[in-house]
Amino acid sequence: MQSVHIASAYDEELKxxxxxxxxxxxxxxxxxxxxxxxxxxxxxxxxxxxxQDDLVLDEGQREIDDKAIIIIxxxxxxxxxxxxxxxxxxxxxDIERVGDLGKNVAKRVASVDGRQPNSLFRGLEALANLALxxxxxxxDVYASRSVERIGFVRxxxxxxxxxxxxxxxxxxxxxxxxxxxxxxxxxxLFCAKNIERIGDHATNIAETIYYIVTGDQMPADRPxxxxxxxxxxxxxxxxx
Amino acid sequence: MQSVHIASAYDEELKxxxxxxxxxxxxxxxxxxxxxxxxxxxxxxxxxxxxQDDLVLDEGQREIDDKAIIIIxxxxxxxxxxxxxxxxxxxxxDIERVGDLGKNVAKRVASVDGRQPNSLFRGLEALANLALxxxxxxxDVYASRSVERIGFVRxxxxxxxxxxxxxxxxxxxxxxxxxxxxxxxxxxLFCAKNIERIGDHATNIAETIYYIVTGDQMPADRPxxxxxxxxxxxxxxxxx
Numbered sequence: 318m319q320s321v322h323i324a325s326a327y328d329e330e331l332k333x334x335x336x337x338x339x340x341x342x343x344x345x346x347x348x349x350x351x352x353x354x355x356x357x358x359x360x361x362x363x364x365x366x367x368x369q370d371d372l373v374l375d376e377g378q379r380e381i382d383d384k385a386i387i388i389i390x391x392x393x394x395x396x397x398x399x400x401x402x403x404x405x406x407x408x409x410x411d412i413e414r415v416g417d418l419g420k421n422v423a424k425r426v427a428s429v430d431g432r433q434p435n436s437l438f439r440g441l442e443a444l445a446n447l448a449l450x451x452x453x454x455x456x457d458v459y460a461s462r463s464v465e466r467i468g469f470v471r472x473x474x475x476x477x478x479x480x481x482x483x484x485x486x487x488x489x490x491x492x493x494x495x496x497x498x499x500x501x502x503x504x505x506l507f508c509a510k511n512i513e514r515i516g517d518h519a520t521n522i523a524e525t526i527y528y529i530v531t532g533d534q535m536p537a538d539r540p541x542x543x544x545x546x547x548x549x550x551x552x553x554x555x556x557x
Numbered sequence: 558m559q560s561v562h563i564a565s566a567y568d569e570e571l572k573x574x575x576x577x578x579x580x581x582x583x584x585x586x587x588x589x590x591x592x593x594x595x596x597x598x599x600x601x602x603x604x605x606x607x608x609q610d611d612l613v614l615d616e617g618q619r620e621i622d623d624k625a626i627i628i629i630x631x632x633x634x635x636x637x638x639x640x641x642x643x644x645x646x647x648x649x650x651d652i653e654r655v656g657d658l659g660k661n662v663a664k665r666v667a668s669v670d671g672r673q674p675n676s677l678f679r680g681l682e683a684l685a686n687l688a689l690x691x692x693x694x695x696x697d698v699y700a701s702r703s704v705e706r707i708g709f710v711r712x713x714x715x716x717x718x719x720x721x722x723x724x725x726x727x728x729x730x731x732x733x734x735x736x737x738x739x740x741x742x743x744x745x746l747f748c749a750k751n752i753e754r755i756g757d758h759a760t761n762i763a764e765t766i767y768y769i770v771t772g773d774q775m776p777a778d779r780p781x782x783x784x785x786x787x788x789x790x791x792x793x794x795x796x797x
Binding site for chain 1: 619622630633634635636639640643646670732736740774787789793794
């Protein structure tokens, strides 16, 4: 009986990590949603709330790290369980970083006054929706460990990158049209970049889940879709 | 004798992780140095080299992760050693990310033609030197585990942030003066942000070293110095 009791307490410890990560994931999603809403509606109060909410994720990551170390030390887990635990450490770091990115969007709300063209805000919302869908579905895959469903991740990551590139060009165009757009559009450029990075973290999480379940690394070197480093917009470059 | 033999093999395994991290760190430093040199000298060949060099760090991180898991599973290490191993996983992730940031700078070389004002490139070089000094010294602290020397990290991080903020303002000013500066200066803005982030990763590594040596987390919530999210430059914002 003793060993059953111990095994079940151990299972509970592993489940605790998964549950805590699910809660952190939900929290990060809400932060990003609210950060984008604060930006679109020029709502500094909501932005402030998002900034404060980030503490919860810092704490969550720390708790998972501490707990994971204790479980490893106490249970001396073998292969699969060890991957679960190390995977939890990695995933919570990615989620914490998603929260940072949401916070960074929120911190820019005060520097963007909401008077920029509506299409920019619609574009940012669309980008955020896509990135959040990616994050949600990856966290669903984590909850169910249904790694065979993971194929959607790369296709959607490509969509996110394409949408980001188009937004990047649009922002440069507005900056060119009127120098008074330069400050707000620069901040929107960084907001767009932050949101695009959320997609990258979702991809990281997918790779970690793959590793947890299979013990293998997903093949590396997926071609990075963000091509904005090569965007050169006519009229916004020196004459030859 | 057998146990001495085993212990010494175990020590070798732990030393392997430290050595591999030192090598990864040196590689990341060189990548960043060369990326900035490629940018300043408009040298696309050197930029291409940096982009290819990033593979080495991806591989290094993967190797450390695999090795760490094997050591934990085989040796079932206790507290201090476990922190060493988990710390190695974290630090190699930070170094790999520094490499990504260097690569991102290199990828922008083709979109910046080197005809921007000299002061901008001097500013970027100075920022990179500061961030690289921070990274080097933090890696020295890791090599010697001399955690009592870690106090320099926050002061220098503040300097990095101040320098980044001033560069950010300067870049916006150039964009305002002439729309043909907008594309290159936007890319330089992202380069500056990437370099500033290297400082943040150095700080993360410092925090991990503190944790390895003491078993405690460094106090959280260090005030984030990057204040560019609040930069609003007159003439580059809509009239009230």
